[in-house]
Amino acid sequence: MLSSVAQIGNYIIKNEGKDLNNPLSILVENPNVKGNYKDILKITFDYNTMNYLGVNIDEFDKSKILKLMYKAGAPNGADFSPTSKITESEKTLKKKIIKAVSETINHKNCKESNLLKKLEKSLKDNEDKILSDIIDKKGKDGTILTITFKDGENEYFVGDIEEFRNYFIYKATMDYYYIKTGKITSRSSGVCSICNKENEVYGLFRKFGFYSVDKIGNVSGFNPNEAWKTFPICLKCALAVEEGKKYLDENLRDRFYGTEFYMIPKVLFEGDLERVLERYKELSSKENKINGKYSKEEKRLFSVLKNNDIYCYTTFMFFNEGNDFKVLQMIEDVLPSRFSILYKAMEKTENIPLFKNYKVNVNLKKLNKNQRDYFVSIFKNSEDLEELRFLLGYIKEFVDNDNEIFLKLINSIFSNEKIDYHYIINQFISKIRREFKNSESISLSTYKSFMIIYFLINTNLLNIDLKPRGDIILEKSSYDYSEIDKFFEDYEEFFNSEDKKAVFLTGVLVNKLLNLQAHKRQSKPFLAKLQGLKLDKSKVENIFKEASQKLMEYGQEDGINYYSPLKKEIALKYINSGSNWNLSNNEISYIFSLGMSLSSVFDNLKNNKNNEGEKNE
Numbered sequence: 001m002l003s004s005v006a007q008i009g010n011y012i013i014k015n016e017g018k019d020l021n022n023p024l025s026i027l028v029e030n031p032n033v034k035g036n037y038k039d040i041l042k043i044t045f046d047y048n049t050m051n052y053l054g055v056n057i058d059e060f061d062k063s064k065i066l067k068l069m070y071k072a073g074a075p076n077g078a079d080f081s082p083t084s085k086i087t088e089s090e091k092t093l094k095k096k097i098i099k100a101v102s103e104t105i106n107h108k109n110c111k112e113s114n115l116l117k118k119l120e121k122s123l124k125d126n127e128d129k130i131l132s133d134i135i136d137k138k139g140k141d142g143t144i145l146t147i148t149f150k151d152g153e154n155e156y157f158v159g160d161i162e163e164f165r166n167y168f169i170y171k172a173t174m175d176y177y178y179i180k181t182g183k184i185t186s187r188s189s190g191v192c193s194i195c196n197k198e199n200e201v202y203g204l205f206r207k208f209g210f211y212s213v214d215k216i217g218n219v220s221g222f223n224p225n226e227a228w229k230t231f232p233i234c235l236k237c238a239l240a241v242e243e244g245k246k247y248l249d250e251n252l253r254d255r256f257y258g259t260e261f262y263m264i265p266k267v268l269f270e271g272d273l274e275r276v277l278e279r280y281k282e283l284s285s286k287e288n289k290i291n292g293k294y295s296k297e298e299k300r301l302f303s304v305l306k307n308n309d310i311y312c313y314t315t316f317m318f319f320n321e322g323n324d325f326k327v328l329q330m331i332e333d334v335l336p337s338r339f340s341i342l343y344k345a346m347e348k349t350e351n352i353p354l355f356k357n358y359k360v361n362v363n364l365k366k367l368n369k370n371q372r373d374y375f376v377s378i379f380k381n382s383e384d385l386e387e388l389r390f391l392l393g394y395i396k397e398f399v400d401n402d403n404e405i406f407l408k409l410i411n412s413i414f415s416n417e418k419i420d421y422h423y424i425i426n427q428f429i430s431k432i433r434r435e436f437k438n439s440e441s442i443s444l445s446t447y448k449s450f451m452i453i454y455f456l457i458n459t460n461l462l463n464i465d466l467k468p469r470g471d472i473i474l475e476k477s478s479y480d481y482s483e484i485d486k487f488f489e490d491y492e493e494f495f496n497s498e499d500k501k502a503v504f505l506t507g508v509l510v511n512k513l514l515n516l517q518a519h520k521r522q523s524k525p526f527l528a529k530l531q532g533l534k535l536d537k538s539k540v541e542n543i544f545k546e547a548s549q550k551l552m553e554y555g556q557e558d559g560i561n562y563y564s565p566l567k568k569e570i571a572l573k574y575i576n577s578g579s580n581w582n583l584s585n586n587e588i589s590y591i592f593s594l595g596m597s598l599s600s601v602f603d604n605l606k607n608n609k610n611n612e613g614e615k616n617e
Contacts, residue, residue: 012243030070032144041137041138043145052125064157069081069159189201204227265280269311395410442593469493480603506540508596
C-alpha cells in the first residue's frame with residue numbers, strides 16, 4: 001500500500017516542480033487543508049532590533065504554505081516551527097509559538113544564533129501585550145498564528161529564516177529513525193522496501209501507524225533499534241510517502257458512515273496515474289456528493305470505480321486520527337471487476353418490486369432535521385418516501401453501530417469473502433425484537449434486512465446455499481391468495497424450503513389478524529401471544545392454531561370466513577414441511593417477522609374486499 005502512496009507522491013513532486021533533494025518543499029503541511037483556517041495572525045517583529053511591532057491580520061492562500069512552514073507536532077508539545085493553529089490563544093502562544101522558538105535555539109546548530117536569542121527575549125518580554133493583541137484581532141473562524149519580521153518594505157516569514165528551516169528538516173526527518181522514549185535509534189545501510197535500492201534506511205517511519213516499536217514482537221529480533229530490518233525505507237521514499245499522504249488528505253480523504261478513510265489508487269502503468277487521479281479527485285469533490293460525504297453514495301462510487309478502461313487497483317484505508325494514527329481496516333487491491341459486480345448487485349436488488357414499491361407513511365414535518373435527512377436519503381422518491389435505496393450503511397444499523405464489525409463486513413463484501421448467514425440473521429432479529437418490545441414499527445427494519453439478504457445473495461457472499469438467479473425481471477408487487485406459490489417462485493432464492501414458507505405465511509396471517517383487531521377493537525391483544533418474537537417450531541405452530549381460532553371467532557360474529565384461502569395454504573405448508581425443520585429459532589423468529597411486515601403484499605385482488613373474507617352462507 002505504501003508503494004502506491006509513494007507512487008502518487010513521486011507524481012505530485014514531479015508535476016509540481018518539487019525536489020526530493022529539498023526536503024522542506026515536501027515536509028511542510030497545509031494548515032488549511034480542510035478549508036477552515038483562512039485567517040492568519042502575524043506576530044511581527046523588527047528584523048534588526050527584534051522590537052515587537054504588533055499583531056497583523058492576513059489571509060491564507062496556498063502561496064504562503066512554504067513561508068508559513070507549518071507541520072503539526074505532538075498535541076501537548078510545540079509544532080515543528082513557530083506556526084500553529086490557534087486552539088486557545090494563551091495556550092497556543094505559550095505552548096506552541098514561544099516553545100517552538102526555544103526548542104529551535106536548543107538545537108546544536110542554532111545555539112549561537114543571535115537572531116533567535118533576541119526573538120525569544122522579545123517574545124517573553126512582550127508576552128502579555130502580544131496575547132492581548134491576539135485576543136483583540138482574532139475572529140470567530142479558524143486562525144493560524146505565526147511570526148514574521150519586517151525589514152523596511154520587506155517581510156520575512158519563519159520559512160525565510162535559515163535557522164528555522166534547518167531545525168524543521170532535522171526534527172521532521174528525525175522521526176523516521178529516533179524515538180525519545182527509550183532512546184530508540186533505528187537506521188542503517190540496507191535495501192529500501194519501496195524502491196529496492198541500497199541506501200541509508202530508517203526503521204521508525206510511522207506516517208500510517210502500522211506498528212509500534214515499543215512493543216515486544218513488533219520488530220525483527222525483539223530489538224526496537226533493529227526496526228529498520230522489518231520495514232526499511234530510504235529518505236527519498238519517505239518523502240514521497242509524505243507528499244502522497246498530503247495529496248490523499250487534500251483530495252482522497254473522506255468519511256464513510258462515520259469513519260474516515262483514504263481511497264488509494266494503484267496503476268500498473270505510471271502514464272495512467274494522471275487520468276486516474278483526476279477521475280478520483282472529481283469523484284471525491286463535494287459537488288458530486290450528498291452532504292459532501294460518500295455515506296449513502298456508494299452506488300455512485302462503484303459506478304465510477306467499475307470502469308475498466310484503465311487497469312487500476314483501489315485500496316481503502318479506514319482509520320482514526322486522534323493523538324496517534326490508527327488503521328482500523330484495510331481493504332486492499334480491489335479490481336474494477338469487483339466494483340462492477342457490487343454495482344450490478346445493488347441495481348438488481350433495488351429493482352426487486354418488493355423494495356421498489358415499498359413506501360412509508362411518515363409526516364416529515366413532525367421529524368427533526370436528522371430524521372428528515374435520513375428518510376429523504378434512503379428513498380429514491382424522496383417526496384413520497386417510496387422506492388427504497390440499497391445502502392451498505394444498513395448493515396451498520398444491524399450490528400448496533402459497532403464500527404469494527406461493520407468494517408470487517410464491508411471488507412468481506414469488497415474482498416469477496418463469505419459472510420456467515422446465521423450471524424446476519426441473529427443481528428437482524430435482535431434489532432427487530434428491540435423495536436417490537438418498544439412497540440415501534442418493525443416494517444422498515446425488516447425490509448432493510450431482507451434487502452441486505454438479497455444483496456448478499458446477488459453477490460453470492462452468504463456461506464449457505466442461497467444462490468442468485470440470472471437477470472429475471474420481476475414485475476408483481478401484489479399477489480392474490482391464489483398466487484402465493486407465484487410469490488415463493490419469484491423469491492425462491494430465499495424461500496427455498498417448505499418450513500420457511502409455513503413460518504412466513506403464519507406471520508402474514510397474524511399481521512392481518514392484528515389489523516382486524518385494531519379495526520374491530522381499537523387494540524391488538526393478540527400481540528401478547530407473540531412472546532417478544534422469541535419463537536421456535538412449536539411456538540409458531542401454536543400461534544397459527546390460535547390465530548386461526550381467533551379469526552374463526554371473529555368470523556362467527558361477522559358472518560365472514562376470514563382469510564380462508566390463506567389459512568388453507570398455511571396448513572398445507574405445515575404438512576409439507578414435515579417434522580424435522582432445519583431452521584434455527586432465530587431464523588424462525590426472523591422469517592415470522594418478515595411475514596408480518598410483508599403481509600400487505602397479499603391481497604384478495606379478485607374480490608377486492610376490505611375484510612378479505614368469504615361470507616358464510
